Amino acid sequence: MSFTLHGLAVSGGIAIGQAHLISHATLEVSHLVISPRLVDKEVARFDAAVQRVREEFAQLKGRAQFSSAEFGAFIDLHMMILSDPELAEAPKHLIRERRCNAEWALVQQMEVLVHQFEQFDDAYLRERSYDVRQVVERVIKELVGQPGRMALRPGPGKGIREENLIVVAHDLSPADVIAYKEHHFAAFVTDVGGSTSHTAILARSLRIPAVLGLHNARQLIRDNEVLIVDGTRGVLIVNPDPRVLDEYRLRKSQIELERTKLRRLKTARSVTLDGIDIDLHANIELPGDVANALDGGAEGIGLFRTEFLFLDRGDMPTEDEQFEAYGTVVRGMGGRPVTIRTFDLGYDKDLHPGKVLGDRIQSNPALGLRAIRLSLAEPKMFQTQLRAILRASRYGKIKLLIPMLSQAHEIDQTLAAIERAKASLRAERVPFDEQTPVGAMIEIPAAALAIGMFLRRVNFLSIGTNDLIQYTLAIDRSDEQVAPLYDPLHPAVLMLLAHTIASAEKVAIPVSICGELAGDANLTRLLLGMGLRQFSMHPAQILSVKQRIMQSNCAVLAPIVRRLLRHEEPAKIREQLEKLNSLS
Ligand code: PEP
Ligand code: MG
Helix, strand or coil: CCEEEECEEEECCEEEEEEEEECCHHHHCCCCECCHHHHHHHHHHHHHHHHHHHHHHHHHHHCHHHCCHHHHHHHHHHHHHHHCHHHHCHHHHHHHHHCECHHHHHHHHHHHHHHHHHCCCCHHHHHHHHHHHHHHHHHHHHHCCCCCCCCCCCCCCCCCCHHHEEEEECCCCHHHHHHHCCCCCCEEEECCCCCCCHHHHHHHHCCCCEEECCCCHHHHCCCCCEEEEECCCCEEEECCCHHHHHHHHHHHHHHHHHHHHHHHHCCCCCECCCCCECEEEEEECCHHHHHHHHHCCCCCEEEEEHHHHHCCCCCCCCHHHHHHHHHHHHHHCCCCCEEEECCCCECCECCCCCCCCCCCCCCCHHHCCCCHHHHHHCHHHHHHHHHHHHHHHHHCCEEEEECCCCCHHHHHHHHHHHHHHHHHHHHCCCCCCCCCCEEEEECCHHHHHCHHHHHCCCCEEEECHHHHHHHHHCCCCCCHHHHHHCCCCCHHHHHHHHHHHHHHHHCCCCEEECCHHHHCHHHHHHHHHHCCCEEEECHHHHHHHHHHHHCCCHHHHHHHHHHHCCCCCHHHHHHHHHHHHHCC
């Protein structure tokens, strides 16, 4: 039967392929009945899996010196949970009594234990139910033979190539999507997630179509069913009839043709009709993305989200590992500027849930110990990163970018930490660029409103509209239920952008936008009219934005945008934007 689902269009293009269902291990567990003669073997299989996870924990603990003291405590807690007879012994009784498979027995026991934890009055103890689930996930993955990250099912069946597979998942974490960089799927769709969630951002960086927030696609779709993903309109068609399939094949080839045409602009100068040069930089997550950035025509890296380097590993990277990664990017960009942002860990990005933040209670992680707040709370981790970044400056032009600053004392503390890192390198006679510029991300409304204290302290600004919109409108950027309220054109958002850009311009401090808004060609003229001269976006978006820049005249746009900004009525703002975009 053919049917259509609608979700959030997060990464454009059209893919046609077969469904490849994925989910987290505990969701996948089915109930099997074991023959009596295999019961002992099943118990032994369970014991072996628990033992392997125990050994893995011991190994991780051995490496805990690379991380905070809390990391060791976190491993101890998980070891304790794993040794609890409710998890280590009770499932074996269930296997024997009910002749069931080990996975199912373990999940039954997990539910019992989680329920017990959830009954506690104490918030700390209640939160430990999360750790129980994590420990069980690990054992299940061992049982199904896929330790480590999420249960990515075995590759495609016979005769099906990965390029023809469309990943269908309930949810994907940023770490899962990072793992997909090693694969070549045609597209992916999920039940949950917002359009500027990190999962969505990574989907765009994979350059494959993606639709998120489809609610119950994972339940409705069967493995190997034929799917059409329209990532531009946010549509998923399941089992399309031949007529629809033909129509989408045609549209797919049209999109490819348009992309080929755009590619001719790769070496064209990014300049407006009235001769103003506009910097177009790329956002990257991994050193391997440098090739895409150059291929997309980027003149520099405007945002290197360093935290993604390490999301799918269990420990913190050493200074040398980081130096190697940053150096690779800087050398790869061959003298072009590279803006390296210090870790933005926390919120939806943690090495593995709980591993960096440990057991600090996070009742509201978007407002909690995230980004620079976490770096300042973990001075050893921060110094390691700062030293590695500064050391890499010997290979080219590095700019140091700090996420989520909101207070003057945070900026001062950060600048002092940078000075300490520099002093230690000097003492060791390690070469680095003494003039490395330091910039602040403006992504908290308080920072945009009190911009003067930033302008007096840093060398450049980069506006993170993804978070700025989230915090201005109190809309969780990764929650599809409130996604329709996530409005980049809200008058309050526009006021903050215009105020930041104009204030920076007055004192000649360079300002760029590196949030997703910068890559939306429909907003290019609006931003040019506000005075923005530097944009940073995913490499795949650069050429369409460049095309719009080359068709725009800043002198004409500026007065129209000033008028647009006087409106507070959303309908009026949209009407004015359409006019702006239809100017020839
Ligand atoms: C932003 O918030 O706009 C931004 C660029 O950073 P991130 O998406 O990594 O939070
Ligand atoms: Mg941000």
